[in-house]
Amino acid sequence: xxxxxxxxxxxxxxxxxxxxxxxxxxxxxxxxxxxxxxxxxxxxxxxxxxxxxxxxxxxxxxxxxxxxxxxxxxxxxxxxxxxxxxxxxxxxxxxxxxxxxxxxxxxxxxxxxxxxxxxxxxxxxxxxxxxxxxxxxxxxxxxxxxxxxxxxxxxxxxxxxxxxxxxxxxxxxxxxxxxxxxxxxxxxxxxxxxxxxxxxxxxxxx
Amino acid sequence: xxxxxxxxxxxxxxxxxxxxxxxxxxxxxxxxxxxxxxxxxxxxxxxxxxxxxxxxxxxxxxxxxxxxxxxxxxxxxxxxxxxxxxxxxxxxxxxxxxxxxxxxxxxxxxxxxxxxxxxxxxxxxxxxxxxxxxxxxxxxxxxxxxxxxxxxxxxxxxxxxxxxxxxxxxxxxxxxxxxxxxxxxxxxxxxxxxxxxxxxxxxxxxxxxxxxxxxxxxxxxxxxxxxxxxxxxxxxxxxxxxxxxxxxxxxxxxxxxxxxxxxxxxxxxxxxxxxxxxxxxxxxxxxxxxxxxxxxxxxxxxxxxxxxxxxxxxxxxxxxxxxxxxxxxxxxxxxxxxxxx
Numbered sequence: 251x252x253x254x255x256x257x258x259x260x261x262x263x264x265x266x267x268x269x270x271x272x273x274x275x276x277x278x279x280x281x282x283x284x285x286x287x288x289x290x291x292x293x294x295x296x297x298x299x300x301x302x303x304x305x306x307x308x309x310x311x312x313x314x315x316x317x318x319x320x321x322x323x324x325x326x327x328x329x330x331x332x333x334x335x336x337x338x339x340x341x342x343x344x345x346x347x348x349x350x351x352x353x354x355x356x357x358x359x360x361x362x363x364x365x366x367x368x369x370x371x372x373x374x375x376x377x378x379x380x381x382x383x384x385x386x387x388x389x390x391x392x393x394x395x396x397x398x399x400x401x402x403x404x405x406x407x408x409x410x411x412x413x414x415x416x417x418x419x420x421x422x423x424x425x426x427x428x429x430x431x432x433x434x435x436x437x438x439x440x441x442x443x444x445x446x447x448x449x450x451x452x453x454x455x456x
Numbered sequence: 457x458x459x460x461x462x463x464x465x466x467x468x469x470x471x472x473x474x475x476x477x478x479x480x481x482x483x484x485x486x487x488x489x490x491x492x493x494x495x496x497x498x499x500x501x502x503x504x505x506x507x508x509x510x511x512x513x514x515x516x517x518x519x520x521x522x523x524x525x526x527x528x529x530x531x532x533x534x535x536x537x538x539x540x541x542x543x544x545x546x547x548x549x550x551x552x553x554x555x556x557x558x559x560x561x562x563x564x565x566x567x568x569x570x571x572x573x574x575x576x577x578x579x580x581x582x583x584x585x586x587x588x589x590x591x592x593x594x595x596x597x598x599x600x601x602x603x604x605x606x607x608x609x610x611x612x613x614x615x616x617x618x619x620x621x622x623x624x625x626x627x628x629x630x631x632x633x634x635x636x637x638x639x640x641x642x643x644x645x646x647x648x649x650x651x652x653x654x655x656x657x658x659x660x661x662x663x664x665x666x667x668x669x670x671x672x673x674x675x676x677x678x679x680x681x682x683x684x685x686x687x688x689x690x691x692x693x694x695x696x697x698x699x700x701x702x703x704x705x706x707x708x709x710x711x712x713x714x715x716x717x718x719x720x721x722x723x724x725x726x727x728x729x730x731x732x733x734x735x736x737x738x739x740x741x742x743x744x745x746x747x748x749x750x751x752x753x754x755x756x757x758x759x760x761x762x763x764x765x766x767x768x769x770x771x772x773x774x775x776x777x778x779x780x781x782x783x784x785x786x787x788x789x790x791x792x793x794x795x796x797x
Contacts, residue, residue, distance in 0.1 A: 299461035319462040319513075322500075342501050346568060355542075355571040361500045362572070365462050366493070366515055409568065418567070430702035431566025 302365040309376025324359035335374035346432035349405040356412035374404035390449035398436035464515040476675030488674035495572035533683040537576030556692035560631035576678035583626035597666040613771035619733035624666035633735035634711040634727030641683040647676030660734035688713040695786040706730030708779040710786035731779040738762040755787040
């Protein structure tokens, strides 16, 4: 179980850390997460062109958020929906730590505006089964010791799953080429290749 | 990033209307208040850097039904502007009949970016010159016409040696454009003044007006590309030389397509990347090869002709040599390709 505060939006967490609960305006986006169907969240106030109400499907859950038009999918996930698994590395589309699946395609959530998303999103939080059984790729990263600090790992795993599904994991060279958008400053690369090879076999059997 | 309004039209005409400023001729297209967004990989990066500051983004992804197809016919290959790079990279027909195009996709960026970036946006990608990208540099003729060029006396290892001027030596970073320019493709657009077709070689402007990078008008949208079929398209390849083996921009690259009669070159089509201010067709090298037997000597002579007008600066003189070697290797490699009967 994560620490309770970790589930709060960043703004709220910061406000709590500052001890500013009394009277401090905790005003992240208006968020209503609901099971499929009922959606009762407020729409963007009319007349403000810089706000947008966005309907997203994240890990099979429907979410409605009202955000500044500038808000990336990454910031929406992390700051407004409490899904902090996707990491912010460079925030410029260079490191791959923010990789999620949009419509099944691996996508950089830091260079995607939340308002532009029309297809279902899968993040690292949606990879394991509901009863907590790890995805073969997650298990392979553990088995093969495919990370050290772990910061790039959510992006690596999401990207690696797509790499196998695309059919771009047929050799070590091909894995290296098609995983080149995910940087690892600990340089766990050889172990990442081994993990993808391990998971590939299981994913193909499944 | 500065605030902007967002809209998502369903048809090309509405998109063009939304993006057209009241006085289109008075503004450089990249400075226009409204900008199109497709993949977002270029413009959101530059907006985060505060290098581009649009007040409105017109999301054109809703136009994918009209602009998202790859169509190969007997006379031409048509590519919709909203085809994604990964889609083109994996297209079986393009890999067989226009390998140079598929290879420019496979060797560009990384998998995530290729899933996102559209072909229309790809050809409009802006230079990687750090003095342009980082607005804390005062001198940049692209950002502030007349302010000077910090790259001339700065770190210019990755800058251009062909087609440069004393006002700008920024390199054009793209790969796809080199295949398009080599194969004599054209660009189809729709703008405030209607639809038009522009030879790809004339899409990008030279460095005399660094802030105006293309002949497009504000509000004018690239809708697609037409690549004429020819006897040279199957015998073609893209060679890209980089600091890293993957996920890096070209230091030098060559897009080569050859029509051969035995060992003799009937016609050569050559685009050069990583070395020039804009997508660069090496006409001099093509002329030097026409009617010649292709071997190391003629390839070297052609490469020398291609770089005869090179103007290197302090840190990029190596590109004159590297660019020639890259072209020679690409020519010999394409000359050796085995063609199905």
